[in-house]
Amino acid sequence: MQPTVKCPKCLIETEITLVLTAQSNQNVIFTCPRCNFEMKDIHTSKG
Numbered sequence: 608m609q610p611t612v613k614c615p616k617c618l619i620e621t622e623i624t625l626v627l628t629a630q631s632n633q634n635v636i637f638t639c640p641r642c643n644f645e646m647k648d649i650h651t652s653k654g
């Protein structure tokens with residue numbers, strides 16, 4: 608099972624691998640596929 612992240616706005620749950628975008632500065636941005644809400648500094652279990 609893939610780890611998921613829940614959008615705080617519309618509460619949809621999506622696999623993080625599908626919605627996380629790694630930036631060149633190594634920040635990670637979550638973009639909700641449903642409402643396009645963006646959230647920075649995502650905490651993942653990795654590292």
Ligand SMILES: [Zn+2]
Binds near residue numbers: 614641
């Ligand atoms: Zn959303």
